[in-house]
Amino acid sequence: MKMPKDFLFGAASASYQVEGAWNEDGKGLSNWDVFSKIPGKTFENTNGDVAVDHYHRYKEDIALMAEMGLESYRFSISWPRVFPNGTGEVNEKGLEFYNNLIDECLKHDIVPFVTLYHWDLPQALEEKGGWKNKETVDAFVRFADTCFQSFGDRVNHWITFNEAVIFCSLGYLTGAHPPGIEGDVKGYFQTTHNVFVAHARAVELFKQNGHTGEIGITHVFNPAFSIDDAEENKFAEMHANAYATHWFYDPILKGEYPEYVVNGLNEQGLLPEMTEEELDVLKRTAPMNDFIGLNYYSPQRVMKNDSALVMAGGRENSTGRPGNPSFDGVYKTVKMDDKVYTKWDWEISPEAFLDGMHMLKDRYGDVKIYITENGLGDVDPIVDGEIMDTPRIEYIEGHLRAVKHAVQQGINVAGYYAWSAIDLLSWLNGYKKQYGFIYVDHNNGLARKKKQSFHWYKEIIATRAEDL
Numbered sequence: 001m002k003m004p005k006d007f008l009f010g011a012a013s014a015s016y017q018v019e020g021a022w023n024e025d026g027k028g029l030s031n032w033d034v035f036s037k038i039p040g041k042t043f044e045n046t047n048g049d050v051a052v053d054h055y056h057r058y059k060e061d062i063a064l065m066a067e068m069g070l071e072s073y074r075f076s077i078s079w080p081r082v083f084p085n086g087t088g089e090v091n092e093k094g095l096e097f098y099n100n101l102i103d104e105c106l107k108h109d110i111v112p113f114v115t116l117y118h119w120d121l122p123q124a125l126e127e128k129g130g131w132k133n134k135e136t137v138d139a140f141v142r143f144a145d146t147c148f149q150s151f152g153d154r155v156n157h158w159i160t161f162n163e164a165v166i167f168c169s170l171g172y173l174t175g176a177h178p179p180g181i182e183g184d185v186k187g188y189f190q191t192t193h194n195v196f197v198a199h200a201r202a203v204e205l206f207k208q209n210g211h212t213g214e215i216g217i218t219h220v221f222n223p224a225f226s227i228d229d230a231e232e233n234k235f236a237e238m239h240a241n242a243y244a245t246h247w248f249y250d251p252i253l254k255g256e257y258p259e260y261v262v263n264g265l266n267e268q269g270l271l272p273e274m275t276e277e278e279l280d281v282l283k284r285t286a287p288m289n290d291f292i293g294l295n296y297y298s299p300q301r302v303m304k305n306d307s308a309l310v311m312a313g314g315r316e317n318s319t320g321r322p323g324n325p326s327f328d329g330v331y332k333t334v335k336m337d338d339k340v341y342t343k344w345d346w347e348i349s350p351e352a353f354l355d356g357m358h359m360l361k362d363r364y365g366d367v368k369i370y371i372t373e374n375g376l377g378d379v380d381p382i383v384d385g386e387i388m389d390t391p392r393i394e395y396i397e398g399h400l401r402a403v404k405h406a407v408q409q410g411i412n413v414a415g416y417y418a419w420s421a422i423d424l425l426s427w428l429n430g431y432k433k434q435y436g437f438i439y440v441d442h443n444n445g446l447a448r449k450k451k452q453s454f455h456w457y458k459e460i461i462a463t464r465a466e467d468l
């Protein structure tokens with residue numbers, strides 16, 4: 001079976017991780033421009049000042065994507081490139097860059113899929129409390145409106161936020177992301193709520209202003225499975241899915257928070273401040289969401305946390321390795337002997353991906369799904385000067401097969417975006433951890449080179465994965 005003709009084969013990136021030009025053409029400071037320069041915050045003190053210079057090389061990069069036959073390119077817009085101070089004056093040069101980027105995609109018949117927020121908040125807003133400050137919600141809605149008006153004539157696919165669980169938990173629980181706060185549990189839940197309200201208000205504005213195309217949000221998809229059938233570990237699985245998935249997906253797709261989590265937070269005095277108006281905007285906009293974006297890399301294997309350990313802070317505890325207790329100490333993730341893992345100890349499981357998608361369909365019905373990220377972070381083998389990233393081919397092949405089975409089993413998956421189109425900066429792992437189909441040689445002026453997976457994905461797209 002071939003994937004449906006309107007199924008999009010894509011690949012993704014994010015502004016801070018690819019663009020560079022951190023202080024060019026009127027761009028304002030982002031929180032990551034500042035945070036990454038605090039000694040010790042990032043791996044080998046890497047930062048996105050240059051990244052892979054996509055800002056200056058986007059035409060070359062998109063031509064390579066076109067050569068691969070890529071049907072869609074998911075990229076994000078740097079808010080401080082458009083609003084240097086987060087609000088106020090628009091930077092016309094910033095709008096110009098994204099107009100050029102979008103036009104270059106269309107020139108090559110590549111569908112632009114735009115993420116409004118992929119973690120690079122204007123520093124001016126971070127300094128006023130970031131996502132804990134409800135004024136940031138107002139500023140985001142203005143930023144979104146400006147993007148809809150500037151690019152909406154050519155962009156028909158919009159994601160409001162990428163992975164709220166990551167930038168909120170690493171920002172306020174482990175401190176590995178800006179603003180670098182550890183242990184602020186109430187702040188973590190408050191920021192997630194404020195982000196959901198920002199999403200809902202942007203969706204409502206998009207629909208009220210009659211923009212064509214579709215809009216949704218991208219969440220981490222990290223389904224939890226008990227390590228065994230022991231009652232206490234099955235409880236851990238339920239608890240993990242409630243706090244790590246339902247807290248994020250329910251307010252978007254159901255328009256209300258999961259009762260189990262609300263009750264739990266209430267008992268601990270951790271419930272966010274939520275006005276009736278905010279809860280109403282979540283409720284009335286839920287049906288307006290056109291899709292949900294899933295970023296799936298691996299499942300989590302959980303068991304009751306039998307120690308007094310609670311979540312630890314710091315960068316090394318934030319790279320997703322199993323073994324950490326949950327923020328509340330109720331459960332912990334476990335590395336299991338009979339599973340396969342990446343070099344960063346992320347389990348490789350297309351089977352759990354398919355099982356998880358069925359879990360989502362059971363809870364949320366026939367909602368349209370895009371796989372907005374999936375890929376293998378690796379240190380790619382280089383043999384006689386060629387990047388032989390066979391492990392990435394095997395990883396993506398297995399997960400694309402799971403997507404194909406999901407479609408055959410009636411799950412409404414409309415596209416697949418590999419992370420990442422091109423090697424880029426990993427927030428916590430520098431340039432060591434590679435995800436791309438296109439290699440970037442940091443020892444040779446950031447020269448681009450097609451990997452083995454580039455040619456493989458080209459064939460997959462050309463045959464619409466018929467032979468998977």
Ligand SMILES: C[C@@]1(C(=O)O)OC[C@H]2O[C@@H](O)[C@H](O)[C@@H](O)[C@H]2O1
Nearest residue numbers: 014162163377419426427428429
């Ligand atoms: C933590 C990590 C990683 O570096 O492996 O997860 C996978 C991928 O998720 C994306 O949303 C991030 O923008 C990108 O940088 C990657 O980040």
